[in-house]
Amino acid sequence: MSTLRIARPALALLTGAAVAAQLLTGVPAASADTPADTAPVSVTVNTRAGLATASDTAVGANHAIWDSNLGTNETADLLKAAGVKMLRYPGGSYADIYHWKTHTAPGGYVAPGTDFDTFMSGAKRTGAQPIIIANYGTGSAQEAADWVEYANVTKKYGVKYWEIGNENYGNGHYGADWEADDHADKSPAEYARNVVAYSDAMKAVDPTIKIGAVLTAPANWPDGIVAAGDQATWNDTVLSIAASKIDFVILHWYPPHNDVADVLTKTAHIPDMIHLVRGQIAKHAGARAADIGIAMTEINSGIAYNTQPAALFAADAYAGLMEQGVFTVDWWNVHNGIGTISTVAGHTDYGDFGMLSSAGCTGDVCEPPFNTPFAPYHAISMVSAFARPGDRFVRAATDEPLVAAHAVRRTNGDLAVLLINRDPDGEHQVKIGYDGFTPAAEAPTVQTLTNGATSVSTGHGGTATTQTLPPYSLTTLVLNPAAATTGAPAAPGQPTASDVTDKTATISWPVAAPGASPVAKYEIHRQKGAVTEQLGETPGTSLTVRNLVPGTRYTVNVIARDTAGRVSWASPPLTFTTGTPAKSSCSVRLRDTNDWGNGYVGSVDITNTGTAAVDGWTLHFTWPTAWQSVSSGWSGNWTQNGTSVTVTSTPDNGKLAPGASTSVGFVGAYSGPNVLPAAFTLNGALCTAE
Structure with a gap:
């Protein structure tokens, strides 16, 4: 459990906020200045990957x-x-x-x-x-x-x-x-x-x-x-x-x-x-x-x-x-x-x-x-x-951990990009790519807040695709589109998911209002970071997408395309998680049985639901995040490589007759949100997760 510290307001006898944080001060370890020949940071902005408004x-x-x-x-x-x-x-x-x-x-x-x-x-x-x-x-x-x-x-x-x-x-x-x-x-x-x-x-x-x-x-x-x-x-x-x-x-x-x-x-x-x-x-x-x-x-x-x-x-x-x-x-x-x-x-x-x-x-x-x-x-x-109120966030990502990016599209067709350089000593050159948006040729409006500045500076500099980020800085670009965006269909409304199984889901959405031409079809795009992949298309307002990965969280958007080829902005996002097979040769149940805030005792129940006996087993699952781990385990041989966890049977519990069960346990640790794994395999077979 993290040490509790309290925000102490001026002239206050009671606290204003409970701060679960260790109040340390100091400067992070200095990183070397970015060499002139270092490859620029790649930033991707994808307006087809819509987020919240x-x-x-x-x-x-x-x-x-x-x-x-x-x-x-x-x-x-x-x-x-x-x-x-x-x-x-x-x-x-x-x-x-x-x-x-x-x-x-x-x-x-x-x-x-x-x-x-x-x-x-x-x-x-x-x-x-x-x-x-x-x-x-x-x-x-x-x-x-x-x-x-x-x-x-x-x-x-x-x-x-x-x-x-x-x-x-x-x-x-x-x-x-x-x-x-x-x-x-x-x-x-x-x-x-x-x-x-x-x-x-x-x-x-x-x-x-x-x-x-x-x-x-x-x-x-x-x-x-x-x-x-x-x-x-x-x-x-x-x-x-x-x-x-x-x-x-x-x-x-x-x-x-x-x-x-x-x-x-x-x-x-x-x-x-x-x-x-x-x-x-x-x-x-x-x-x-x-x-x-x-x-x-x-x-x-x-x-x-x-x-x-x-x-x-x-x-x-x-x-x-x-x-x-x-x-x-x-x-x-x-x-x-x-x-x-x-x-x-x-x-x-x-x-x-x-x-x-x-x-x-x-x-x-x-x-x-x-x-x-x-x-x-x-x-x-x-x-x-x-x-600003009403702006729609879209996906933005970088290939450099010290540089973060966010983006919004505006109702007038403009795009704004926020770039954050978390490097205390090194400036970073960035190269920005756009999907679903073509910026105008003129230099963008740029706002910058640098280390020690007493105000935000505003001007024009760099280009829509290249910028230099000072150390420890915030930079916002406002970009006009290269061409007018009039005539396109309106964005489809909020999609919903139904009949979600381990490999399929039916996505439905309201009809999009047409622009200058009738709507010809709708495309369903899955977000994968700032990259999207199309899962399917249809002239209707519902589609069953197939070949999904079991136990996986999906975020999708729907886009309308009209008969003239004009494309709408992305719909609001829909997030759902696929399940595991309703019937399988095994079932697994993972439980958090005793949690203390940054760790817990986990119990994993394994059942042979098949018709053949199991003589020795290997259980595998993957942590959803990099901040989760197994500290120790029992009733099995536990190993972790990156986010991948493998447990093998012991001589005492390796034989499972049809219908038989065994349990293994572990001490788990986490330093961020503890999203438990949703999919497990036993001897390579995907199990039903309970």
């Missing part, structure tokens, strides 16, 4: 009642300039001690000028929607309902999003107790029962509001842990009881890390993190699953807070979460306060979680003047300019 609340930040500048015009104007479209109130763990009617937080500091109406005035000036945390820890459903009535009936503010509590798993039930909770029963079941009560009471006042329940982020404490007296994890318990009463789930993410370089790699966890959460929602919400959104209402690098590495992390994480359909990503915090001073990448880091300076001092070291933007502020402003 940027929501109108995607770029957000946290406000806290201990920040006396929460409602000032200067702060609001800075947030507006950064494109912040959602503001969270009243501030992390303070929410579970805050009583809105009296504007008090017993045990904590409440600054003047931070009441709800002042916050709403600032949010309006910013142009941001509010997201409000109802007091679960020391409050009641009636208190929350009264707040909804005041906000939306009396004042007509139209507050849409309401969270029930903050980090309520931190109430002592799992051993750490930073979150206030007056309930005698501190279990996830009790929290879920209260979510139901809060939802009923609050929606009785205003049925149009959206209610959010607190979950734990996969691979972040206490995810995976079943506490004493519980039957399941926090997430499974909460969703099993409250899924029918909520409209979104709430995640917080402060990635556990070893150092600066390590935290910059953690954004690779995002697709699997969100995939697992969507799977948990689908398991418990059934037909409502598609209507339950995901909100990341606290996020921070937890290291190098005010310097360029945090900016690189912020841009990569915001873009990565948005392209997975997270509807808001809210930085912790607008103002937070000075912490431990260090030097990172040649610049002073003040240990301040804030986007903006609080002008605090430690000894003879003082922060810059009040409201001076720190590096993450500039990164967040670049994200809001890069991916």
